[in-house]
Amino acid sequence: MPISEADPLLAVRALEAGYGKINVLHGMTLDVRAGEVVALLGPNGAGKTTLLRAISGLLPWGAGDVMFAGSSLRGIGPRETARGGLVHVVEGHRVFTQQTVTDNLLLAAYDIPRGERLARVEEALAYFPEIAAKRNDRGGALSGGQQQMLAVAQGLVRRPKLLMLDEPSAGLSPVLVDRVLAVVARLRDTGTAVLLVEQLIEKVLAIADRVYAVAQGTVVLEAKASEPNLPHRLERAYFGLDQS
Numbered sequence: 001m002p003i004s005e006a007d008p009l010l011a012v013r014a015l016e017a018g019y020g021k022i023n024v025l026h027g028m029t030l031d032v033r034a035g036e037v038v039a040l041l042g043p044n045g046a047g048k049t050t051l052l053r054a055i056s057g058l059l060p061w062g063a064g065d066v067m068f069a070g071s072s073l074r075g076i077g078p079r080e081t082a083r084g085g086l087v088h089v090v091e092g093h094r095v096f097t098q099q100t101v102t103d104n105l106l107l108a109a110y111d112i113p114r115g116e117r118l119a120r121v122e123e124a125l126a127y128f129p130e131i132a133a134k135r136n137d138r139g140g141a142l143s144g145g146q147q148q149m150l151a152v153a154q155g156l157v158r159r160p161k162l163l164m165l166d167e168p169s170a171g172l173s174p175v176l177v178d179r180v181l182a183v184v185a186r187l188r189d190t191g192t193a194v195l196l197v198e199q200l201i202e203k204v205l206a207i208a209d210r211v212y213a214v215a216q217g218t219v220v221l222e223a224k225a226s227e228p229n230l231p232h233r234l235e236r237a238y239f240g241l242d243q244s
């Protein structure tokens with residue numbers, strides 16, 4: 001069934017997921033609309049990474065549902081979700097250190113028609129001039145921050161409808177953090193939706209359209225990023241002091 005304009009691109013409904021007998025997500029519900037940048041904020045251990053892993057099919061889930069572009073993702077693995085346009089750049093993703101930057105990107109484009117792959121690689125490199133300049137270097141020769149950018153570029157090669165980024169700023173210098181977040185803002189301008197986990201509240205509020213605060217496996221606050229006094233309200237929500 002074709003997705004209508006009004007339907008969210010991603011709809012997570014009353015999702016339960018965890019590890020073995022331990023449930024981590026307790027009825028998680030949220031939406032991402034086409035072209036929207038949505039941030040997931042919350043304390044350590046809240047379940048943000050677990051949620052992204054469940055959405056992309058890295059982690060099987062129990063009750064509830066995840067709908068992407070109008071279809072349920074139940075039982076669908078990460079390769080297939082990526083093929084459908086939902087790309088997850090996992091936290092601490094490692095690039096192939098022995099392969100060149102270009103080959104790392106070509107590997108990410110493995111199932112894209114051969115004639116299109118190089119153009120896709122160029123398109124992704126255009127977002128990151130500092131790694132474009134090192135396209136013939138081995139992945140292992142890049143700095144940690146540049147490797148992180150390469151991991152994001154590997155996701156972009158697929159021209160996702162929704163890109164999920166798990167703490168893209170982790171371990172980056174302030175300058176590189178700004179660079180990565182500027183890429184997120186540019187993606188929104190090209191109509192790509194982004195769902196990102198981020199700890200840097202002020203920085204993320206500057207580029208996100210909406211935010212969800214997550215605590216103990218459930219959404220405790222949803223707000224437009226432009227709403228006043230949000231950092232304070234988010235903090236209160238984490239500790240169960242605020243209802244919205």
Ligand SMILES: Nc1ncnc2c1ncn2[C@@H]1O[C@H](COP(=O)(O)OP(=O)(O)OP(=O)(O)O)[C@@H](O)[C@H]1O
Binds near residue numbers: 051
């Ligand atoms: N592989 C695993 N096996 C068992 N428990 C896990 C596993 N990964 C995470 N957990 C537990 O699930 C809960 C949620 O972790 P998760 O990583 O999703 O939180 P988070 O909000 O992303 O936090 P952080 O910001 O610290 O990454 C935590 O209690 C964590 O200990």
